[in-house]
Amino acid sequence: MKRVLISSVALALCACEQQPGGEPVVRTQLDGSNPVEIVEAPEPDATPTEAARSSACSSVTFEGVALTHCVADPASHKIETALAPSSGSNFGTIEAWAAGKNEGGIAFVMNGGMYDDNLRAIGYFVRGSERLKELNRADGPGNFHLKPNGVFFGSSGKWQVLDSETFFRTIGDRPQFGTQSGPMLVIDGKLHPEFQDDGPSRAIRNGVGVSSDGKAHFVISDAPISFGRFGRYFRDELKTPNALFLDGNVSSLWDPSTGRMDSRRVGPLLVVKDK
Structure with a gap:
């Protein structure tokens, strides 16, 4: 059995990509870059620990970029939203949110959307069936x-990713949890139309997609990655018909079973718990 490797990248705290610092959003035509090769992860040479075996997250390499892929299974997990503290020690971090909580029942936590100066969601946000922010359809x-x-x-173990207009037209009942972000990475099996194959905009990024078997796939890059390459991982490897970009530069993961705790400034959180 292959050892699960968890990579971390030491980065300075950055502003949310909704207010990017030195990392423009590119909206030009496809850049025509040459095809890239998929690089397999090296064969490990040691026996994995019990903690690593129990982790919902694993290391992968896609087109030469290291990623961490975490899986939430509705048969064994539930998903909740939360907000990182906006004051106090280490405010705006997963670590501050986790202080005093029993980590035994937590599979992993990842940042879950873009936020304002008060670390509150700028888009639709539902926590415990309570809507804290309405759907944002503005330009x-x-x-x-x-x-x-x-x-x-999602509600009751059924999780979905929908583009905001489809969500507005078709979803009438308030879900148990919900978070809005953008852009979509994959829409109905196709990459976002604004993405280049491998454009110059590179950042630590994370996103989520739901596969046909109902599992939610959370991915965070462990090195800077373009939107096009990130979207292809969801489309081609994870086969998620829809996938959503959650944020960049601030992207963070807490995996209690391996001890990984990223410390970048975040706001909304997606908390995956064991049932």
Whole structure:
């Protein structure tokens, strides 16, 4: 059995990509870059620990970029939304949110959408069936408004990703959890129309998609990655018909079973718990 490797990248705290610092959103035609090769992860040479075996997350390499892929299975997990503390020690971090909580029942936590100066969601946000923010259909700058954007949501173990307009037209009942972000990475099996194959905009990024078997796939890059390459991983490897970009530069993961705790500034959180 292959050892699960968890990579971390030491980065300075950055602003949310909705307000990017030195990392523009590119909206030009496809750049015509040469095809890239998929690089397999090296064969490990040691026996995995019990903690690593129990982790819902594993290391993968796609087109030469290291990623961490975490899987939430509705048969054994439930998903909730939360908000990182906006004040106090280590405010705006997963670590601050986790302080005092029993980590035994937590599979993993990942940042879950873009936020304002108060670390509150700028798009649709539902926590415990309570809507804290309405669906944001406005136009504007930044990645959130690179339409179509979308919503990740669910109730009773049924999880979905839909573009925001489809969500607005078709979803009448309020879900138990929901978070809006943007842009969509994959829409009905196709990459977002604004993406280049491998454009110059590179960042640590994370996103989520739901496969046909109902599992939610959370992915965070462990090195800077373009939107096009990131979207292809969801489309071609994970086979998720829809996938949503959650954020970049601030992207963070807490995996209690391996001890990984990223410390970048975040706001909305997606908390995956054991049932």
